[in-house]
Amino acid sequence: MNYNNEMNLSFISRSINESFARAAVSAFAAQLDPTLEELEDIKTAVSEAVTNCIVHAYPDRVDRIYIRARLFEDNTIEIVIRDKGVGISDIDKARAPMFTTGGGERSGMGFTIMESFMDSLKVKSKQGRGTTVIMRKRISMRYAGRIGA
Amino acid sequence: MNYNNEMNLSFISRSINESFARAAVSAFAAQLDPTLEELEDIKTAVSEAVTNCIVHAYPDRVDRIYIRARLFEDNTIEIVIRDKGVGISDIDKARAPMFTTGGGERSGMGFTIMESFMDSLKVKSKQGRGTTVIMRKRISMRYAGRIGA
Amino acid sequence: MKIISTKREGELKIAFEGELDHHAARSALSRISQLIDIELPRKLVLDLSSLSFMDSSGIAIIVHSYRRMNELEGSLVISNVPGQAYKVLSAAGINRIIQVDKALV
Amino acid sequence: MKIISTKREGELKIAFEGELDHHAARSALSRISQLIDIELPRKLVLDLSSLSFMDSSGIAIIVHSYRRMNELEGSLVISNVPGQAYKVLSAAGINRIIQVDKALV
Numbered sequence: 001m002n003y004n005n006e007m008n009l010s011f012i013s014r015s016i017n018e019s020f021a022r023a024a025v026s027a028f029a030a031q032l033d034p035t036l037e038e039l040e041d042i043k044t045a046v047s048e049a050v051t052n053c054i055v056h057a058y059p060d061r062v063d064r065i066y067i068r069a070r071l072f073e074d075n076t077i078e079i080v081i082r083d084k085g086v087g088i089s090d091i092d093k094a095r096a097p098m099f100t101t102g103g104g105e106r107s108g109m110g111f112t113i114m115e116s117f118m119d120s121l122k123v124k125s126k127q128g129r130g131t132t133v134i135m136r137k138r139i140s141m142r143y144a145g146r147i148g149a
Numbered sequence: 150m151n152y153n154n155e156m157n158l159s160f161i162s163r164s165i166n167e168s169f170a171r172a173a174v175s176a177f178a179a180q181l182d183p184t185l186e187e188l189e190d191i192k193t194a195v196s197e198a199v200t201n202c203i204v205h206a207y208p209d210r211v212d213r214i215y216i217r218a219r220l221f222e223d224n225t226i227e228i229v230i231r232d233k234g235v236g237i238s239d240i241d242k243a244r245a246p247m248f249t250t251g252g253g254e255r256s257g258m259g260f261t262i263m264e265s266f267m268d269s270l271k272v273k274s275k276q277g278r279g280t281t282v283i284m285r286k287r288i289s290m291r292y293a294g295r296i297g298a
Numbered sequence: 299m300k301i302i303s304t305k306r307e308g309e310l311k312i313a314f315e316g317e318l319d320h321h322a323a324r325s326a327l328s329r330i331s332q333l334i335d336i337e338l339p340r341k342l343v344l345d346l347s348s349l350s351f352m353d354s355s356g357i358a359i360i361v362h363s364y365r366r367m368n369e370l371e372g373s374l375v376i377s378n379v380p381g382q383a384y385k386v387l388s389a390a391g392i393n394r395i396i397q398v399d400k401a402l403v
Numbered sequence: 404m405k406i407i408s409t410k411r412e413g414e415l416k417i418a419f420e421g422e423l424d425h426h427a428a429r430s431a432l433s434r435i436s437q438l439i440d441i442e443l444p445r446k447l448v449l450d451l452s453s454l455s456f457m458d459s460s461g462i463a464i465i466v467h468s469y470r471r472m473n474e475l476e477g478s479l480v481i482s483n484v485p486g487q488a489y490k491v492l493s494a495a496g497i498n499r500i501i502q503v504d505k506a507l508v
């Protein structure tokens with residue numbers, strides 16, 4: 001399907017950027033005229049994925065996190081969040097609720113929340129090469145033809 | 150000087166992205182704890198530079214606009230806005246108040262506003278290759294050591 | 299951005315709501331031109347009180363309205379201008395040519 | 404994020420204000436642990452009414468508080484939970500283990 005709009009964002013893996021990443025993606029998603037709840041869902045999912053890059057992908061160093069967001073003709077937003085970190089050896093295990101390698105400071109519910117707040121979640125990873133999370137959410141149509149510029 | 154934080158953003162040159170660009174840079178600048186007025190100054194300058202890319206750099210096509218923002222140790226934000234568009238043949242003339250090649254829909258005050266809302270403005274351009282605008286603003290220190298993460 | 303117009307005894311008031319940038323300016327400009335052409339007011343008031351943001355695209359609209367009101371030998375007032383928009387108009391020197399009334403904070 | 408604590412007759416109330424994400428969580432966790440250790444409350448109330456955002460980092464904090472209160476044979480209540488945070492807690496099934504009171508809208 002064709003997309004109407006695209007943005008690419010990258011920033012360094014410092015935790016202070018978690019709120020910046022949420023705000024930036026949310027300002028872009030606003031073009032689809034989402035409800036407040038839809039916007040909060042997107043913010044929450046982005047926060048989980050970005051936190052994972054900071055905590056798990058780059059445990060001992062500061063490196064770059066990449067976000068691409070696209071708005072599609074059917075009012076869907078696709079958000080791709082990518083790192084070049086340690087990677088995930090067993091993705092199914094990682095996606096299971098409560099599984100965490102993060103100790104007491106993490107709940108192991110990040111992927112579960114991304115899944116339940118977005119319509120779809122895809123995770124690709126290669127050990128030592130990095131992880132890519134692809135999320136999509138269709139925004140309810142409240143008026144017709146709002147994206148047109 | 151060392152910078153504490155950096156983000157890179159790119160998006161396509163559709164006018165609907167003007168407000169997104171303002172919001173994204175402003176969410177990043179918020180890390181320096183600016184006053185509301187300082188934040189509005191930054192938004193205004195970003196809006197002028199991004200509009201110039203959309204209107205002047207890519208008059209007949211949609212192409213990419215690049216923004217890099219950095220936060221420096223002395224509480225300065227540097228914003229670089231770059232296009233690969235038509236370029237500017239005479240930069241001094243272009244920077245003069247009221248000069249515009251945009252007709253009745255533009256005021257010719259874009260560069261003037263960037264200059265007066267930011268502490269410094271540098272413009273580099275090569276005809277047929279594109280334009281780079283570099284702006285800096287020092288944010289007043291209200292408390293000490295707020296950027297530390 | 300939203301535009302609300304009201305007419306009373308030769309005075310046309312056009313109020314803006316939201317963000318007036320280049321994206322919003324094109325439709326705003328044609329709407330204002332149309333309103334002036336229909337109403338032919340003696341006095342035009344642009345009410346900026348509900349503008350949360352304005353950049354130089356707003357200046358182009360104001361200058362256009364000024365020229366049009368001069369042709370009609372009428373007057374133009376920019377009223378209730380919020381801080382950010384006022385700073386934009388001042389940086390451009392508009393307040394030296396056109397009556398600009400700052401919003402009371 | 405801001406943390407405000409009040410103690411009254413064996414009940415310790417800790418209120419959060421702002422955004423509770425991983426960035427805010429580390430200092431919040433050590434602050435809460437400290438407060439519990441000092442006050443040794445019979446009942447701990449985490450008041451989320453002024454949270455504008457919370458992600459799974461908040462769950463880790465709540466689970467930690469729950470374990471600590473179990474050790475002290477006390478109780479834990481999560482109160483005034485705004486919509487977004489409530490959805491996070493529900494997705495994680497926390498409301499099936501710990502008493503979570505939604506904010507009245």
Ligand SMILES: Nc1ncnc2c1ncn2[C@@H]1O[C@H](COP(=O)(O)OP(=O)(O)O)[C@@H](O)[C@H]1O
Nearest residue numbers: 052056057094100101106107108109110111131
């Ligand atoms: N970007 C990533 N890079 C490396 N490992 C990851 C990444 N994202 C998730 N993981 C792994 O998957 C596990 C589960 O992630 P998640 O469900 O988000 O919960 P949590 O972040 O609380 O551990 C993590 O503990 C980690 O081992």
Ligand SMILES: Nc1ncnc2c1ncn2[C@@H]1O[C@H](COP(=O)(O)OP(=O)(O)O)[C@@H](O)[C@H]1O
Nearest residue numbers: 201205206243249250255256257258259260280
């Ligand atoms: N990114 C750019 N690419 C090409 N030309 C530009 C660019 N930015 C500015 N210019 C030129 O400089 C002129 C003055 O710009 P500016 O002061 O921002 O006013 P305005 O945008 O209202 O014309 C423009 O009319 C245009 O000719």
